[in-house]
Amino acid sequence: AQSVTQLDSHVSVSEGTPVLLRCNYSSSYSPSLFWYVQHPNKGLQLLLKYTSAATLVKGINGFEAEFKKSETSFHLTKPSAHMSDAAEYFCVVSGLSGGYQKVTFGTGTKLQVIP
Amino acid sequence: DGGITQSPKYLFRKEGQNVTLSCEQNLNHDAMYWYRQDPGQGLRLIYYSQIVNDFQKGDIAEGYSVSREKKESFPLTVTSAQKNPTAFYLCASSIVGIAAYSNQPQHFGDGTRLSIL
Numbered sequence: 615a616q617s618v619t620q621l622d623s624h625v626s627v628s629e630g631t632p633v634l635l636r637c638n639y640s641s642s643y644s645p646s647l648f649w650y651v652q653h654p655n656k657g658l659q660l661l662l663k664y665t666s667a668a669t670l671v672k673g674i675n676g677f678e679a680e681f682k683k684s685e686t687s688f689h690l691t692k693p694s695a696h697m698s699d700a701a702e703y704f705c706v707v708s709g710l711s712g713g714y715q716k717v718t719f720g721t722g723t724k725l726q727v728i729p
Numbered sequence: 730d731g732g733i734t735q736s737p738k739y740l741f742r743k744e745g746q747n748v749t750l751s752c753e754q755n756l757n758h759d760a761m762y763w764y765r766q767d768p769g770q771g772l773r774l775i776y777y778s779q780i781v782n783d784f785q786k787g788d789i790a791e792g793y794s795v796s797r798e799k800k801e802s803f804p805l806t807v808t809s810a811q812k813n814p815t816a817f818y819l820c821a822s823s824i825v826g827i828a829a830y831s832n833q834p835q836h837f838g839d840g841t842r843l844s845i846l
Contacts, residue, residue, distance in 0.1 A: 646832035657819055657837030665832035721771040
């Protein structure tokens with residue numbers, strides 16, 4: 615079975631402080647992992663992806679995530695939050711199931727950035 | 730620029746009415762997907778298609794129907810059998826949907842917001 619858990623439904627940070635959005639996953643096989651961002655009334659935009667290469671993945675807009683197999687985690691971080699980072703973030707796991715790609719989305723974390 | 734176009738952006742449905750949401754992509758992707766998004770529930774898969782003239786039910790297909798007559802197009806019909814259709818609907822595509830390419834990300838349109846009149 616494949617699942618993904620985003621540990622916080624809401625995160626609030628001050629502008630200029632670090633961001634940490636937590637994600638834990640479960641997968642029977644070596645999964646691919648993704649983080650997407652969604653601004654209000656928009657589609658999802660890919661931030662970064664992990665596909666069994668380097669465990670520290672750098673994405674767009676200064677975000678990065680570290681794949682930790684022992685902890686089954688894929689947390690998203692950014693050193694310094696910007697007002698434009700306020701959005702909803704989704705952790706996604708993709709793996710093999712019955713011979714085809716199965717994609718499972720987390721329930722999302724809303725990031726609020728306080729000026 | 731390549732991308733996915735969903736239309737309309739806002740749609741209203743009357744009681745007993747079927748409505749169709751459009752999704753067009755010019756990315757030359759084989760696989761296309763429809764998701765429903767409700768607050769606090771993430772995205773739930775309605776239907777997906779890996780190739781023209783073939784599609785499969787997702788986790789919440791009841792009350793919905795699709796067709797895939799062209800590679801570029803994957804319209805979704807919300808039928809009158811769907812009793813709670815109010816939601817944000819997202820269409821996505823990926824290069825392929827088969828096992829060997831599970832590391833390919835999905836590309837999303839900007840969504841259609843469906844409401845009941």
